[in-house]
Amino acid sequence: xxxxxxxxxxxxxxxxxxxxxxxxxxxxxxxxxxxxxxxxxxxxxxxxxxxxxxxxxxxxxxxxxxxxxxxx
Numbered sequence: 001x002x003x004x005x006x007x008x009x010x011x012x013x014x015x016x017x018x019x020x021x022x023x024x025x026x027x028x029x030x031x032x033x034x035x036x037x038x039x040x041x042x043x044x045x046x047x048x049x050x051x052x053x054x055x056x057x058x059x060x061x062x063x064x065x066x067x068x069x070x071x072x
Contacts, residue, residue, distance in 0.1 A: 001049055006056050014057055021050045 001017070009017060025046045031037035 001052070003052050003056070006052050009056075011057075011060065014053055018050065018053045018057070021046060021053060025050065 006014070006017070025043075028037060028042045028046055032040065032043065
């Protein structure tokens with residue numbers, strides 16, 4: 001998922017995508033530990049997806065708090 005695609009998601013969709021990505025990370029770790037997964041590149045790719053989602057969520061929180069501070 002590209003950062004521009006992530007930015008287009010709503011807040012609820014972002015939370016759902018984060019939960020899904022965290023579950024996928026757990027599954028990839030489990031599969032690698034039990035040698036069911038051979039593609040090691042899925043681990044950093046999943047971590048990067050989680051980081052992108054968290055980045056967008058943080059950007060939105062900071063933008064919202066900046067608007068609140070300006071209104072005060």
